[in-house]
Amino acid sequence: MSMQRKHTWPSLLTANGKGIAFGGDYNPDQWPEEVWDEDIRLMKQAKVNVVALGIFSWDRIQPAEGEWDFAWLDRIINKLGDAGISVDLASATASAPIWLYNKYPEVLPQDKYGHVINAGSRQSWRPTSPVFKRFALALCKALAERYADNPTVTAWHIGNEYGWNNREDYSDDALREFRLWCARKYGSIDALNKAWGSSFWSQEVHSFDDVLLPRHMGPDSMVNPSQQLDFERFGNDMLLEFYKAERDVIAEISPDKPCTTNFMISTDQCAMDYAQWGREVDFVSNDHYFHEGESHLDELACSDSLVSSIAERNPWYLMEHSTSAVQWKPLNARKRHGELLRDSLAHVAMGADAINFFQWRQSAFGAEAFHSAMLPHAGEHSKLFERVCELGEALDMLSSAGVPGSTLVSSGTAILFSAQSEWATRCQTLPSNKLNHWHDVRDWYRAFLDAGSRADVVPLSAHWEGYSTVVLPTMLVLSNEDAYRLKTFAAAGGTVIVGYASGLVDEQFHVGLGGYPGAGDGVLRDMLGIRGEEFNILGDEAQGETREISLSNGMVTRLWQNDIDVVPDADVLATYEGEGAEEWELQGVPAITSHAYGDGKAIFVGCDLKCEDIARLISKELSEVLTNTSSSIDYATSEFEDIDAGANRSVNNAILHTVRKGENGIFDFYIVRGNSPVEVSVEAGTVLVAQHCTQADSSAQPDHQTRYALQRNGILITKRQA
Structure with a gap:
């Protein structure tokens, strides 16, 4: 495991170099130069202080092999610097120019069917191609040599959204590198055969030269899951090695300017092992695009929470999000009044010290012409641009108040996420192909809020031993090492909540024997005080069969039930009951259990539950063990109506409350989660932002308390002394 790089935050061109970074991707090469001065005038009007420049500009910088043109880039960088706008300069390697693809077609990746991924989109290159790497690193070197000492360039943006179009490559270059990767990982061919269980289906190989990629094997074929999981790891590692190669070329020439690359952490975009990538950047950056529907804000906070953890609670950089609708989803919903400001400030509430968009000026052509931007097609005299300016004012106010550099205060509960379990739940050889680790993480996150x-x-893979409770939702893959970490954590007084379909296989995708969950050679089973024999899987595909099973506590399960036995000293919190349970021979079988272990406790949730049922579980059955896990500091200043966890979330009077703490003070963020008004009492302090928020009657409040009424999309930010 590589060492964590020192956190280094890029400076702005402000008087003290500090402030919340505000801006977005800027593509001046899409526009005639007479537009540039107008762009900068409007940027200053909106209080933009940083742009990401040159992300897709390789062709303009290198119009032909051996030919360079930096003059246009010099001119725009100088204009931006003169206006006090710093530049996060890209390595421009995300998409190669057409001349390179035409002359060197061997750089193009291949899909599992052997089809070439043709040029014309983004990232149509193999991370394992020595030809592509040679050209890419030459570009990095040329950029670094020219701009290392340019004061306007304050950070380096390496690549862009690695893996967006080349996460999996099945080319001959990839095959060559996969064989070398396997040799480094396993050392001997016997170790590889053991890890992959190659004796099944006569798949044993006798040298690393015999190793194959999991290419297409037929319409109904099933890939060896151990091999597939290693291929996922390999693809992640190859892209990470490519990023590091770019970073190192630039950092050697320009060592004083921090390097980053933008992750893609959101509900359906978590392709990489970003915990691993987080150790290789100087500051963590993320692109987040909202999930339409009533989960919008909760999903944002859940994704940001993972980003903040990867950043080790240091401030992080929102490199991209959208001012309104995008153009690449099945449903491209726009943002309503208040949502642009609310979403942006919610990212700040979750630890971001940079709020940036794709992109500054909305494109007039190309694949993303209908992707919203800071300056829309309608121009400066538009509601959208007015809201961008409103956001600039708010961020400027928060910067003046001292928010930048403050850190997000942790809670007492850690919901654990594993990229490898996320990859594994996509395997087509599991008892159900409807598992989704990341979605279950999101549901548990929302349930805690509810x-x-x-x-x-x-x-x-992080250090979570400082929490009082850890939750493992659908943590399919657990190594022996991680199983023993959980055992030690519980024995020392922690509470471990293990979800269904957790700990079924180890890191080599081998099933632990002796009953489920078998992780750690039965360590997880011993800690939980249970033993599972079989899974019961429900679904609409079985016509005429029961599609749900009730629990004795009123909850309902619809996908996966574990048929378990419990040890005598385990407490049964709920059993399967009713007609569905009778039909599937689960009547009276424990569904949710609790088992004292050492000085702590291990809880098993043996079936899938809807979000509202998980919330009921947390607030009722588990309330005693979770009493002191909501926050690591005392900020009990909010008054919430009692939440009925079974109620429709759209009418819950619920607030997302986070705290950022720094040398300049304590900052409380209160954000309405639902559509209905909510009143909140807060400690007296300086109000920094009050959007869709009015001060209510405070005459009956305790001393030093003020009551506010927050409407839909309302957000209240206050400052108090540390």
Whole structure:
């Protein structure tokens, strides 16, 4: 494991170099130069102080092999610097020019069917191609040599959204590198055969030269899951090695300017092992695009929580999000009044010290012409641009108040996330192909909010032993090492909540024997005080069969039930009951259990539950063990109506409350989660932002309390002394 790089934050061109970074991707090469001065005038009007420049500009910088043109880039960088706008300069390697693809077609990746991924989109290159790497690193070197000492360039933006179009490559270059990767990982061919269980289906190989990629094997074929999981790791590692190669070329020439690359952490975009990538950047950056529907804000906070954990609670950089609708989803919903400001400030509430968009000026052509931008097609005299300016004012106010550099205060509960479990749940050889680790993490995160608490999302590979409770939602893959970490954590007084379909296989995708969950050679089973024999899987595909099973506590399960036995000293919190349970021979079988272990406790949730049922579980059955896990500091200043966890979330009077603490003070963020008004009492302090928020009658409040009424999309930010 590589060492964590020192956190280094890029400076702005402000008087003290500090402030919340505000801006977005800027593509001046899409526009005639007479537009540039107008762009900068409007940027200053909106209080933009940084742009990401040159992300897709390779062709303009290098119009032909051996030919360079930096003059246009010099001119725009100088204009921006003169206006006090700093530049996060890209390595421009995300998409190569057409001349390179035409002359060197061997750089193009291939899909599992052997089809070439043709040029014309983004990232149509193999991370394992020595030809592509040679050209890419030459570009990095040329940029670094020219701009290392340019004061306007304050950070380096390496690549862009690695893996967006080349996460999996099945080319001959990839095959060559996969064989070398396997040799480094396993050392001997016997170790590889053992890890992959190659004796099944006569798949044993006798040298690393015999190793194959998991290419297409037929319409109904099933890939060896151990091999597939290693291929996922390999693809992640190859892209990470490519990023590091770019970074190192630039950092050697320009060592004083921090390097980053933008992750893609959101509900359906978590392709990489970003906990691993986080150790290789100087500051963590993320692109987040909202999930339409009523989960909008909760999903944002859940994704940001993972980003904050990867950043080790240091401030992080929102490199991209959208001012309104995008153009690449099945449903491209726009943002309503108040949502642009609310979403942006919610990212700040979750630890971001940079709020940036794709992009500054909305494109007039190309694949993203209908992707919203800071300056829309309608121009400066538009509601959208007015809201961008409103956001600039708010961020400027927060900067003056001292928010930048403050850190997000942790909760007492860690919901654990593992990229490897996310990859594994996509395997087509599992008892159900409807598992989704990341979605279950999101549901548990939302459930804690519905229960009036807040949890953090933390990588499994991180240090989570400082929390009082950890949750493992659909953590399919657990190594022996991680199983023993959980055992030690519980024995020392922690509470471990293990979800269904957790700990079924180890890191080599081998099933632990002796009953489920078998992780750690039965360590997880011993800690939980249970033993599972079989899974019961429900679904609409079985016509005429029961599609749900009730629990004795009124909850309902619809996908996966574990048929378990419990040890005598385990407490049964709920059993399967009713007609569905009778039909599937689960009547009276424990569904949710609790088992004292050492000085702590291990809880098993043996079936899938809807979000509202998880919230009820947290607030009722688990309330005693979770009493002190909502926050690591005392900020009990909010009054919430009692939340009925079974109620429709759209009418819950619920607040997302986070705290950032720094040398300049304590900053409280209160954000309405639902559509209905909510009143909140807060400690007296300086009000920094009050959007869709009015001060209510405070005459009956305790001393030093003020009551506010927050409407839909309302956000209240206050400052108090540390």
